[in-house]
Amino acid sequence: MIHSRKLSKANPFCLRTTRITNRIQPSSFRRHKSSAAVSDHDDFRHSLYPHLFEPLDIGLAGTLPNRVLMGSMHTGLEGHSMPMWMERMIFDKNASHSLDRMAAYFQARAEGGIGLMVTGGISPNRKGWVGPFSSQLTNESEMEQHKVVTDAVHSVQVPVFGSDDSITSRICLQLLHTGRYAYHPFSVSASSTKSPITPFPAKEMSRSQIQQTVKDFTNAATLAARAGYDGVEVMGSEGYLLSQFLSPRTNHRQDEYGGSFANRARFPLEIVRSIRAAVNPDFIIIFRISLLDLVEGGMSWEETLELAPALEEAGVTILNTGIGWHEARVPTISTAVPRGAFGFATKKLKESNVVSIPLVSTNRINDPLTAESLLGDNASDMVSMARPLLADPDFMSKAMKEEANLINTCIGCNQACLDHVFVGKTASCLVNPKACHETELVTKLLPESDRLTIGVVGAGPAGCSFSIAAAETGHNVVLFDQDDKLGGQFNLAKRVPGKEEFHETLRYFHEQITRSDRIELKLGTSVDYDVMLQKSNDIDKWVVATGVKPRDPKIPGQDHPNVLSYIDVLKGNKPVGKRVAIIGAGGIGFDVGEFLLHHEKDKTHKDVSIPEFWEEWGIDEKQEHRGGLKERRQSEPKREIHLLQRKKGKLGAGLGRTTGWIHRATLNAGNVNMINGVNYDEIDADGNLHYTRDGKKEVLEVDTIVLCAGQVEHRELQEMAVEKDQPSVPSKYVYTLGGAYAAGELDAKRAIDMGARLAARIHQNDVAQGNHVFKAPPTTEEKMFKLLRKFTK
Secondary structure (H helix, E strand, C coil), rough: CCCCCCCCCCCCCEECCCCCCCCCCCCCCCCCCCCCCCCCCHHCCCCCCCCCCEECCCCCHEECCCCCEEEECCCCCCCCCCHHHHHHHHCCCCCCCCCCCHHHHHHCCCCCCCCEEEEEEEECCHHCCCCCCEEEECCCHHHHHHHHHHHHCCCCCCCCCCCCEEECCCCEEEEECCCCHCCCCCCCECCCCCCCCCCCCCCCHHHHHHHHHHHHHHHHHHHHCCCCCEEEEECCCHHHHHHHHHCCCCCCCCCCCCCCCCHHHHHHHHHHHHHHCCCCCCCCEEEEEEECCCCCCCCHHHHHHHHHHHHHHHHCEEEEEEECCCCCCCCCCCCCCCCCHHHHHHHHHHHHHCCCCCEEEEECCCCCHHHHHHHHCCCCEEEEEEHHHHHCCHHHHHCCCCHHHCCCCCCCCCCCCCHHHHHCCCCCCCCCCCCCCCCCCCCCCHHHHHHHEEEEEECCHHHHHHHHHHCCCCEEEEEEEECCCCCCCHHHHHHCCCCCCHHHHHHHHHHHHHHHHCCCEEEECCCCHHHHHHCCCCCEEECCCCCEEEECCCCCCCCCCCCEEEEHHHHHHCCCCCCEEECCHHHHHHHHHHHHHECCCEECCCHHHHHHHHHCCCCCCCCCCCEECCCCCCCCCCCCCECCCCCCCCCCCCCCCCCCHHHHHHHHHCCCCCEEEEEEECCCCCCEEEEEEECEEEEEEECCEECCCCCCECCHHHHHHHHEEEECCCHHHHEECHHHHHCCCCCHHHHHHHHHHHHHCCCCCCCCCCCCCCCCCHHHHHHHHHHHHHCCC
């Protein structure tokens, strides 16, 4: 066992003579010495997930009911620090700094069986803000606001499997200083550098600023304790301020805070020691340690092995793990990442035996089996989940009841969570619009007099979302679709490399719809206006969710047999040649490009193993190189692909903010030729594409041309209802949702959200005219981000 002496200025890794008081202690409640040693008593074991539901002793801080940590995630619910008078004068005259929405959000996850949660990042001072006036914890007033959050969480008792015991759910506040990742002009860092993902250069911190920041972290931690938080998480990974000190990539200092690793680690260790000295021994301190920076010049594995035990001796209760800086060239949390792909890093640290405190595995753990396998393999003591609990707050309670098939699985798309946060919007979830809107999208069972029978035409994402939510409020729903399966264009999306997990949403929709006694599903059934008239005595209102159809680009010669639609390609209806031109470089064009790069008859992209993923992206699983990076594997492209768009500028500019770069990197690795500013002239008799660019005529000799020129609304049914406006089917009782309302590039996020919002308000006297489509109003944070971007362009 490692002992330590009091730190000297010369060497922060010096050992001290006394043991830290929060080291894990034996407990009569703790049934197992490690996550790999499951009890021999079957009465205490969960039949499917014995390790996942094993309680965990965390020393003086007590016992956790299971092995899941709800990881930190920015949601926009954490509040902000703009003075009330300023916010009311500039943005919202009815502004309130209440954290009631944050309280409801975390209470829902506690009620779903989570025993330990971590908030989104909250800064200890102004320089550490994520953006202008973002959340901070610096004074008494801000501390008082947080009590509603901790009271809500502590009102919940989480059951312990295999016993009659329950344990109060707990919550820690994450202390996050962004350093050079700050989106404001007074950012600071270890050295004067500029992040590639923000427009503002950071200034080097002086010694006095460093010492003041230690005090600010400590002040925030003590305020968190007084607000009722059970602990804090100190963010030391992902490229934020403490990472910037730890890594030689960003720390170029020549004083006692730079140079040797002992010096670079001094600042984080001073923060942890100072917090531990200021709080009670049972106060939880989680440290988010980076196990893979995934950037050139990042921390080495040897340095990680030095830092981890030093953090334990400084007073850390739990070591959570971070994977990848935000500027890394490797995807770490998107669907393109195999489940559990980074568990090897935590296992490597655990097997080193340098720490005895619990270790937490993280990233792309979105189902109970993956979590169980990591725990059972002794890769870690806990698993961290954030987005999966956005998708389904009842994840753990469903797993405990052996109902994993009912879990609304996170598909790793980032479209409504991280993509929202990066533009100041409140986070939510593509597959669960209620996430972060628990006080707004409330499911209430309507009185009998207000319940309706509603016909829904189209069982795509919008139609399914509406049907499920409407049935929950007491309405009876008849759901029609001309196809023989539900899902609409999600059935195309799930065939795209990196989007295979979209099938999980289809599975969830199917389970919810077929189990409901208020939904009648009629597949293989077309509905036209005559059918609506025929059923007018049985159906009170109609919802048209008929989706989209491909846009006609009107290119002379496009009827050539070598010209295919993206639907033909993704369904595999027709063969595709070796030389391909894709017309349209929006989301669909990129999807088709990736599909054609990976598609083989004998192997699908889903067959890619974790080791193959490491090779494809240059992840050094042996940790022999700084930052955990090695050279990417280069493979011969399966096709010659040309991706064209009419607009000038970057191709795929409308792709997701946090995932678009992955798609571009994938196509670049496949040597896809990207061409912008194109005018399409014709497709000749040989199937070649003629176009003009910058006044010059060009010809692409190809075997196949794929049309991905966007989509238009498929709403003839709704238009007919408006035109006819028969008394038996009045147009005011015909609603339009999803792509039929406004076409987008397979925009399931909007479609599912619209369905949930309409279901939350439709009733007997409601009409479809006017503002029947509700959207969440822009937040003060979103308005501030837009204003700042306007001045920084």
